[in-house]
Amino acid sequence: MTPSARLSAAIEILDDILARRRPAADAIKDWGLAHRFAGSGDRAAIASLVYDGLRRRASSAWIMGEETGRAILIGTLRLQRGLAEPSIASLFDGARFAPPPLTEAERARLLEGSLTEAPPEVAGDAPAFVLPSLAALFGEDLLPELRVLARRAPLDIRVNTLKQSRAAAAEALADLSPVETPLSALGLRVPLGEDGRGPALHVDPLFLEGGFEIQDEGSQIASLLAGAKPGETIVDLCAGGGGKSLALAAMTGNAARLIATDADPRRLAPIHERLRRSGAAVEVRTPRTGKARADVLADLDGSVDRVLVDAPCTGTGTWRRNPDAKWRLRPGSLSGRIAEQAEVLDRAARLLRPGGTLVYVTCSLLPEENDAAVDGLLKRERAIRAVATDLAVVPGLDEKVRRTERGIQMSPALTGTDGFYVATMTRKSG
Incomplete structure (x- = not known):
């Protein structure tokens, strides 16, 4: 699938989630069953787009002026993936399997939309009803904390020291370029790709031998x-x-x-x-x-x-x-x-x-x-x-x-x- 076709698929799944209020995993699975031509790499990339859209659901909808799968994904490409309007427009070109071209209103929103006046539940992408509780914990750090909470999580593993040391595990996983976790003496952090996807650790030989567990x-x-x-x-x-x-x-x-x-x-x-x-x-x-x-x-x-x-x-x-x-x-x-x-x-x-x-x-x-x-x-x-x-x-x-x-x-x-x-x-x- 082309990058544009993956965007169309992600929009379809987000619309399904919004319309039926169903779990994202179920919507993604059902889409995959109905589109068996999509390879594993396509499905993973589409899921990554959907989850990025959910991370920035409220702020993207605010930027774009409506809460639809298309609006959320367009806003996400700007807010979460850092794409400028020309790059987004090149993906929304209306070609076969691609989303329809950006409208003039969408282009204007991408260029001029701002979160400056957005309420904290929008700027921080969080349900409004939990904000008083989170404010009690974070105080003035509420928005900075919420903004980090809306980013992607790193991919961490815990080395099983019953079988080897962290240094030995890092050497065995050298092809993945792991680095030591900053605080845990048991952990390694595996870099993610630009699209937020990590390697398939669950099929790595060291994992199958019990050498590590995937754990934040x-x-x-x-x-x-x-x-x-x-x-x-x-x-x-x-x-x-x-x-x-x-x-x-x-x-x-x-x-x-x-x-x-x-x-x-x-x-x-x-x-x-x-x-x-x-x-x-x-x-x-x-x-x-x-x-x-x-x-x-x-x-x-x-x-x-x-x-x-x-x-x-x-x-x-x-x-x-x-x-x-x-x-x-x-x-x-x-x-x-x-x-x-x-x-x-x-x-x-x-x-x-x-x-x-x-x-x-x-x-x-x-x-x-x-x-x-x-x-x-x-x-x-x-x-x-x-x-x-x-x-x-x-x-x-x-x-x-x-x-x-x-x-x-x-x-x-x-x-x-x-x-x-x-x-x-x-x-x-x-």
């Missing part, structure tokens, strides 16, 4: 801040696909008793293959569903040294990777997540032995899911107290993070990572 540097840092130690009994309470369980196993050299579980057994499905590939020693406890459902951790109550709660959340800190998620977020979604967080924190507290440590992590930027969730637990469980998170385990992090009342907040503008929050608590010994 912020998630790596959160794992390091969990402070896992050899000899401990550790529960990863919201393990999902197992990314942090694998990291904790590597950090302790498989010398801790590590138990992974999740309230939703479907989320645990990928962990088994990942464990086989990585060589991580993790006990997976999968809850049953239906009437036979039982607490798979009941035998551990009051005896666990360390509990990691990577809580279900709105994912506001991952909007760079999942721009579709910010436009699908609703106030009801937040209230539902807050209730889930309270439930899982209460369960975590019951697992802790006296003197044990609870590490609470989200990939959210909203104080309601972070400090407020910790405050809620401290009020409900008087035997739990907040303690400072040890930042010394990640050299240089102390100067980068934003401190909150109960924890620390990473963000794209400050740490160059997804927006992870980490807070540490302990059960009183006496």
Whole structure:
């Protein structure tokens, strides 16, 4: 497909997303099934255009004066990809499979459109209803933070130190030109192409041998801040696909008793293959569903040294990777997540032995899911107290993070990572 034909496809998909309010992944998949002539490279390039359009959906619509797939994509080519009006016009030339030529009004918008007078939800490409919460966190840095949150995310991997060192992994991946991540001693960053696409790491021989996992540097840092130690009994309470369980196993050299579980057994499905590939020693406890459902951790109550709660959340800190998620977020979604967080924190507290440590992590930027969730637990469980998170385990992090009342907040503008929050608590010994 020509570059212009890819633009036409992206416009069609964006219009589908806008009209039916459906997930971007579903719309992209359906387009691919209906257009089987498109090769894998075409499909990847089209998806990249669609996701860039979603990143800049509000600001592009403002610049172009309407919210359609065409307007969003034209605005995105200027705002996100830095193309000038003549370059955009050359792609919209009306040739076979190309979008119709730019109108005089569109040309004028491209030349004269500005975000100077745009409200913050437009200039920052974010849902208006979350702005008061984000302003409470970021203060005067709200717009700079939102603008960075609307850019593409880097492609980071966590080296599996159960199998080799970071230096050895970098050498094995030399053809990809990786560089060391700025903060995590476990990470490598792989350059992206100009269109935002990275290499197919999931088919790389080193990945298939368990040499690395694809994991944002912020998630790596959160794992390091969990402070896992050899000899401990550790529960990863919201393990999902197992990314942090694998990291904790590597950090302790498989010398801790590590138990992974999740309230939703479907989320645990990928962990088994990942464990086989990585060589991580993790006990997976999968809850049953239906009437036979039982607490798979009941035998551990009051005896666990360390509990990691990577809580279900709105994912506001991952909007760079999942721009579709910010436009699908609703106030009801937040209230539902807050209730889930309270439930899982209460369960975590019951697992802790006296003197044990609870590490609470989200990939959210909203104080309601972070400090407020910790405050809620401290009020409900008087035997739990907040303690400072040890930042010394990640050299240089102390100067980068934003401190909150109960924890620390990473963000794209400050740490160059997804927006992870980490807070540490302990059960009183006496």
